[in-house]
Amino acid sequence: MRIGVVTFPGTLDDRDAARAVRLAGGEPIPLWHADADLRAVDAVVLPGGFSYGDYLRAGAISRFAPVMGSIIAAANGGLPVLGICNGFQILCEAHLLPGSMIKNDQLTFVCREQVLSVENADTAWTRDYTAGQKITVPLKNQDGQFVADEHTLDELEGEGRVVVRYQGWNPNGSRRDIAGITNAAGNVVGLMPHPEHAVEVGYGPDGVQGPRTGTDGLKFFTSVLHSLVG
Amino acid sequence: MGRVVVDVMPKPEILDPQGKAVAGALPRLGFAQFTSVRQGKRFELEVDGEVTPEVLAAALAAAETVLSNPVIEDVVRVAVAPEVVGSTEPTA
Numbered sequence: 395m396r397i398g399v400v401t402f403p404g405t406l407d408d409r410d411a412a413r414a415v416r417l418a419g420g421e422p423i424p425l426w427h428a429d430a431d432l433r434a435v436d437a438v439v440l441p442g443g444f445s446y447g448d449y450l451r452a453g454a455i456s457r458f459a460p461v462m463g464s465i466i467a468a469a470n471g472g473l474p475v476l477g478i479c480n481g482f483q484i485l486c487e488a489h490l491l492p493g494s495m496i497k498n499d500q501l502t503f504v505c506r507e508q509v510l511s512v513e514n515a516d517t518a519w520t521r522d523y524t525a526g527q528k529i530t531v532p533l534k535n536q537d538g539q540f541v542a543d544e545h546t547l548d549e550l551e552g553e554g555r556v557v558v559r560y561q562g563w564n565p566n567g568s569r570r571d572i573a574g575i576t577n578a579a580g581n582v583v584g585l586m587p588h589p590e591h592a593v594e595v596g597y598g599p600d601g602v603q604g605p606r607t608g609t610d611g612l613k614f615f616t617s618v619l620h621s622l623v624g
Numbered sequence: 625m626g627r628v629v630v631d632v633m634p635k636p637e638i639l640d641p642q643g644k645a646v647a648g649a650l651p652r653l654g655f656a657q658f659t660s661v662r663q664g665k666r667f668e669l670e671v672d673g674e675v676t677p678e679v680l681a682a683a684l685a686a687a688e689t690v691l692s693n694p695v696i697e698d699v700v701r702v703a704v705a706p707e708v709v710g711s712t713e714p715t716a
Contacts, residue, residue, distance in 0.1 A: 451693055458690070487693065494695040496634075497641040541638060541696060567639070 395420045395622050397615075398435035400465075400481075402427040402456050406443035407478065407590060414590040415439065418615030427459040437474035437518070437618045438465055440481025442535075442588060452495065452537050453483035462488060474518040474618050475582045479535055482574070482584030491575055491584045492550070493542030498535070499567025507599035507608075508533035508587050509561040510573050514554050517580040518621040522613035529558075529610035530599050531592040533565055538586045540568035540575075550575055558585055589614040626675035627705035628683040632692045633664035667691055668705060675704045 397415040399422050401408045412422035423435050427445075432438070445456040456462065462484070469475045469490050477485035485491045498504055509530050512523040523529070542550070547569055550556055558574040566586070574585025589611025592598040601608030634640045640662050647661040669686070671679050680702060687699040 450691070451696075454690070454693065486695070492695075494693055496638060496696055499639060501641045501645065539639070543695075 395437070395619050396423045396433070396435045397421065397618065398423045398425040398432060398438040400425045400427060400438065400440050400461055402443070402445035402459060404444040404447055405441050405480070407441040407588065408443075410588075411439045411441040411478070411590045414593040414612065414615045417593050418612055418619060420615065420619050425461055427456065427461050430460040430464045432461070432464050432468060435473075436622050438468075438476070439590075440465075440475065440477040440484050441590070442479030442481060445480055445484065448480075448537070451483075451487070452480060453485075453487040456480075456484045457487040466490060469577075469582050472579065472581050474621060476519050476614065476618070477582075477584035478588055478590060479538075479586055482586055483537065485582060485584040490582045491577060492546045493540055493569075493575070495537050495586070496539045496541055498538050498565070503534070503536045504538065504565045505532070505534040506565065507531070508565060508573075510558040510587060511561050512557070513559050514557045514576060514580075516554075517557055517576045517583050517617075519576075519583040519614050519617050520557055521621060522617040528561060529592075530601070530608050531587045531589050531611045532599060533587040535566070535586055538566040538568065540566075540572045540586070542569060547572075553578065557583055558587070626671045626673060626679065628669045628671070628675055628680060629701065629703050629705045630667040630669065630683060630687045630691055630699065631664060631701040632667070632687065632697050633662060633700050635696055635698055638696050664697075664700070665691075680704070 397420040399412045415422040512527045515523045515525040560571040564571050576583045592611035595607050599608035643661040643663040684702045
């Protein structure tokens with residue numbers, strides 16, 4: 395399975411995302427922001443970082459990159475797309491997901507190992523989890539506060555489109571502790587925390603087997619492979 | 625050369641961390657009378673020739689599609705920039 399990983403100017407986590415795809419059993423395909431060609435990929439990951447310097451607003455300029463025109467069209471046609479951190483912001487700016495992110499409520503950059511609950515285990519990117527499962531993955535951002543109007547939030551809740559929710563502590567003031575959401579079809583998922591940083595023993599968050607043994611993020615990437623093979 | 629000014633402000637109900645930080649600094653500098661600060665963005669869009677109604681309409685469209693995000697921001701002004709007395713350009 396060919397999983398595209400997009401690099402924008404300022405993307406930081408494309409290597410980690412590609413590595414996560416490989417560890418999950420997929421073939422990572424590098425995609426370039428200025429190239430509209432999706433290279434026949436079966437799914438796309440928009441990694442985190444600071445695309446285009448986050449000038450104007452985080453994700454605002456990336457959203458108009460040539461590759462995004464192709465991704466938006468393909469996502470509307472069912473292509474699985476995962477946006478992580480800055481990638482989540484790009485999906486919101488592209489109107490593939492509702493809402494937006496603003497500065498963390500405590501005004502500081504947050505970097506921690508964050509416990510999440512998987513609320514929706516039916517999306518293309520979460521089907522290998524079980525609903526209600528608690529996972530721990532790194533979180534690192536400054537503009538991580540998810541906001542939307544009350545009507546949109548009620549709609550997300552009512553339709554089961556909250557994919558992951560912060561547990562124990564809301565690190566950024568996100569409305570209703572929302573850490574990630576999906577579109578109505580379940581093929582597009584965006585989240586602020588970083589599952590791609592918790593995929594390999596020795597490099598992840600602390601896990602039950604000891605320091606840095608956590609690999610709770612890997613199932614985002616195995617999920618999409620299983621979605622694609624049906 | 626014509627110039628259009630577009631002002632974008634964070635929505636009233638949205639946290640404005642920059643404004644909050646500035647509001648915190650003002651009293652320390654003796655400006656104790658300001659109870660709140662909100663910080664927005666000002667864009668200056670230049671065109672060749674006069675600012676026509678069509679140019680203003682295009683500026684409004686740009687303001688609403690690119691320059692602002694309606695989830696978190698309001699476009700509060702799209703207007704022809706007034707002639708500035710004296711140049712705002714840096715002098716050589």
